[in-house]
Amino acid sequence: MKEINRASDLSDAELVILADGACRTIEHEAMKSAILLSGHGIEGKSVFAVEVPNHLLRTPSVWSDVIVTDAQEGEQTSKASVLFMQAKHWGTPREALSPEQTASNPVPARERVERRRSPCVMPDFPRFWDLFAYLLPSKIRAQAYEPALQELREDYLVARRRYRTNSSRRWLTLCFTVRTALLVVQSFRVLVGDRALRFLRWLAIGILGDGAIRLLRGFFEVMRRG
Amino acid sequence: MQVPEITCLQFLVLGLLMDGELRGRSIRQRLSELGHEKSGPAYYQFMARLEEAGFVAGRYEKKVIDGQVIKERVYKITGNGVRAREGFVNFAVANAGVRLQGA
Numbered sequence: 001m002k003e004i005n006r007a008s009d010l011s012d013a014e015l016v017i018l019a020d021g022a023c024r025t026i027e028h029e030a031m032k033s034a035i036l037l038s039g040h041g042i043e044g045k046s047v048f049a050v051e052v053p054n055h056l057l058r059t060p061s062v063w064s065d066v067i068v069t070d071a072q073e074g075e076q077t078s079k080a081s082v083l084f085m086q087a088k089h090w091g092t093p094r095e096a097l098s099p100e101q102t103a104s105n106p107v108p109a110r111e112r113v114e115r116r117r118s119p120c121v122m123p124d125f126p127r128f129w130d131l132f133a134y135l136l137p138s139k140i141r142a143q144a145y146e147p148a149l150q151e152l153r154e155d156y157l158v159a160r161r162r163y164r165t166n167s168s169r170r171w172l173t174l175c176f177t178v179r180t181a182l183l184v185v186q187s188f189r190v191l192v193g194d195r196a197l198r199f200l201r202w203l204a205i206g207i208l209g210d211g212a213i214r215l216l217r218g219f220f221e222v223m224r225r226g
Numbered sequence: 227m228q229v230p231e232i233t234c235l236q237f238l239v240l241g242l243l244m245d246g247e248l249r250g251r252s253i254r255q256r257l258s259e260l261g262h263e264k265s266g267p268a269y270y271q272f273m274a275r276l277e278e279a280g281f282v283a284g285r286y287e288k289k290v291i292d293g294q295v296i297k298e299r300v301y302k303i304t305g306n307g308v309r310a311r312e313g314f315v316n317f318a319v320a321n322a323g324v325r326l327q328g329a
Contacts, residue, residue, distance in 0.1 A: 140267075143274035147299040148266030151251055154298070157291040187267040194271065214229060 129180045136187050140194070145187045152179055230314040235262055236276060240311040243282060243303040250284075250299035273301060281307035 133141050133149070156176045163169060232240065235257075242248060242256055254269050264272065276282045283304050286297040303311075 140271070144267035144271040147250055147270040150297050150299070151266055153294075154251075154289075154291060154296050157294055157296070161292060183266060186265040189265075190267045190271045193268075217233070 129177065132180055132184045135184060136191065140187055140191045144190045145183065148183055148187075149180065152176065152183060228313065228317070230310070230317045231279075232281070232310050232314055235272070236281070237311060237314045238262070239273075239276065240281060240303055240307050243301060243307070244311070247300050247302040249287075250301060253301065270299070273299075276307075277301075279306075280304060281310055 129149070133145050136145055156172065159172050159176075160169060163172060230237075238257065238260065239253060242253055250270065250273065253273075254264070254266075257264065257269075273282065273284065277284050281304060282301045284299055284301045287300045289296045289298050
């Protein structure tokens with residue numbers, strides 16, 4: 001395991017992620033800017049060495065497969081999909097990675113980074129929006145809620161581009177929070193409709209046999225038009 | 227003649243997808259223009275049913291906006307979907323003929 005105390009300890013070909021969640025921030029000396037890393041399959045572990053091809057370090061934003069070394073499992077390597085971004089506007093963690101080594105500040109740099117709450121891939125995106133989804137059954141969540149939420153996120157990001165002041169962005173966040181709540185309500189309607197439809201179908205087949213499906217379909221078609 | 231497996235709205239969506247892959251959002255917008263407005267979850271549930279029936283295939287496509295990753299649903303029609311749509315057209319044409327003769 002490589003001990004990181006300052007940014008210059010990072011080489012071009014290797015970044016060590018100090019991870020305590022899904023998002024990590026690492027400063028790379030050569031770039032003079034922050035790189036945000038987030039990946040699937042590398043969450044929930046403490047320290048990784050990631051071998052990164054040099055050219056990726058100069059790309060503004062790209063998903064790529066990288067070789068991940070799990071320090072806890074005897075240097076086992078595996079492939080993971082990782083998002084690389086230059087995140088200049090999110091602030092660099094220079095002070096965390098290069099702390100002053102004084103008697104008043106005895107906490108090692110690495111520990112301080114780990115204690116901090118790591119910045120998220122979506123720094124201003126309210127995370128509790130995602131938590132709303134857990135009110136719903138997994139099937140409805142995956143089929144109905146999640147794709148609709150992604151549309152909403154896109155709207156949110158596009159709107160954020162246009163309004164840059166703090167107050168307008170707070171207002172936007174409020175608006176989109178309300179819209180997300182509405183989305184949950186709509187998902188519940190879908191859930192109730194889905195269950196009701198299944199029940200009617202089951203009832204009709206039980207009473208009338210297979211021909212009932214055609215009858216029901218005709219009925220719903222008429223209802224939709226009416 | 228066999229009754230079509232799909233509804234009018236499903237026929238409409240399959241028709242939109244005949245030209246190639248489309249984003250979920252675009253299909254929803256087109257449907258809305260044609261007078262079939264649905265809420266986001268209801269629309270995606272509807273598309274999920276089409277997927278379960280094997281008429282369309284959906285996947286997520288990653289997209290980066292302002293350095294943030296968005297997953298976007300993209301759909302394309304399958305062979306079954308094309309057949310179901312053709313079945314619907316044949317049914318409609320055949321029945322229109324019967325009506326005209328009777329009129």
